[in-house]
Amino acid sequence: MLLHRLARVSQEVAATSARSRKTALLAELFRDAEADDVPIVIPYLAGRLPQGRLGIGWKILGTPVPPAAEPTLTVREVDARLTALGKVSGTGSQAERARLVAELMGASTEPEQRFLLGLIGGEVRQGALDAVAMEGLAQATGAPSADVRRAVMLAGSLQTVAERLLADGPEALAAFRLTVGRPVQPMLAHSASSVAEAIDKLGACAVEEKLDGIRVQVHRDGDDVRLYTRTLDDITDRLPELTSAARELKGEHFILDGEVIAFDEGGRPRSFQDIAGRVGSRVDVATAAEAVPVSPVFFDALSVDGRDLLDLPFADRHTELARLVPEPMRVRRTLVADPADERARAAAEQFLADTLKRGHEGVVLKALDAPYSAGRRGASWLKVKPVHTLDLVVLAAEWGHGRRTGKLSNLHLGARNPDGSFAMLGKTFKGLTDVMLAWQTERLQELAVEDNGWVVTVRPELVVEIAYDGLQRSTRYPAGVTLRFARVVRYREDKTPDQADTVETLLAAHPEVTP
């Protein structure tokens, strides 16, 4: 199949807003793909490269290359070239990569170039990724979409499911079962604004600690233990303590879901930054492990002794978990058996308060009757975290991309210094409605003192209320700290910049973080 065809379909998919039409377009293309094209065409149209990341970013992609006049590239040829590109390494590799990219772009027509740039850069912007591609695959093969989805979650890969499905038909889906050693897409949580709201939505539920670490899926098959992240990357070699811990558990064959965290000498949880640094260290693991030893804390069991527990109610999965995993290696929890029981509701609130006092992030409430919805942001898990707010001053704004093109989007936020100047604390583009976006684009241009085409610097006069989850250390910003997950709540036109919050009060509100 020619790349040209994919580029055209991608353009058409981007041009329609109807998801049903997107699905139909993808299905038509998938039906026409030859067997050898399938493992390439499917991920491409889902906006992903079969090779994963190639080590090529905007630096290389930003250099324009004159396009070819006629389409000649096949998808298989493109795939072969990209595979070669991913293997380039060593001194001079950046230049060699740039040369290969330029060669590929030179062989591509203008629409093909646009498609490839999006694909390699990870921004296809066609309004269709994995979920729509799965739906299209179901339509192309006549398989029930729920079955396709489930197979993909269990296989952890759309590509392998697509190959089998297009080769052998819907019967092939039955072969995808939960298997120890093959990672499953983890279940995710929604947010709720309070414990009470969450209980009202869920009914009978467990209230569990939300630990601020790295999600981990632990597979044990006898002596063989493997560890996977949320995106199913294998991190077994980086966390030997976890392998040992898994081997000491009673079961021989299981899949558990949990969080990797670390504690300081006083038994308080260490910062997310410390844990992420540890989990990210893969060269000198021994030294990293000595500096930041980590522990697993489990909260779910997906498979025990060859039994697939995914469809069991959470209450039953937890019973299995408790059989295998001793107390300190499980998250603390309390139960709300009856949502109308005021004493239980009060206990849940107290549990949140205690959890925060122990230095954790918040709580997750989980419906006791819900199955494990692999790969979904199921409505049966709700997280509740405290939200802080500040009044900050807009120092500058950046021009947006994609659907925000032509709008000032990403705000630079400042807190007041004692001398009346402002210290930048970070940026945010979150929480803005289209109306706010339009308003701030106009208002900030009135305050503009400079526009370099990327950043518009403004007079520091506009006050904005910002919600955030906490402070973290920063080497980038002058106060030595930055806001975690900052988002806009509303503009405060009733406030003047001299009423904005100060760096001092911010630091005082978070004594556990030292710049």
Added chain:
DNA sequence: TTCCGACAGTGGGGTCGCAAT
């Protein structure tokens, strides 16, 4: 007819590791 769940998009900061300077 209205409501709501699921998706895609828009990017944020930090850290590590590798290549370039």
Added chain:
DNA sequence: ATTGCGACCCCACTATCGGAA
């Protein structure tokens, strides 16, 4: 030795479509 870049951790929120209620 330092800097720049990309990958991969964590993540919030809005707009929209389309099926459920």
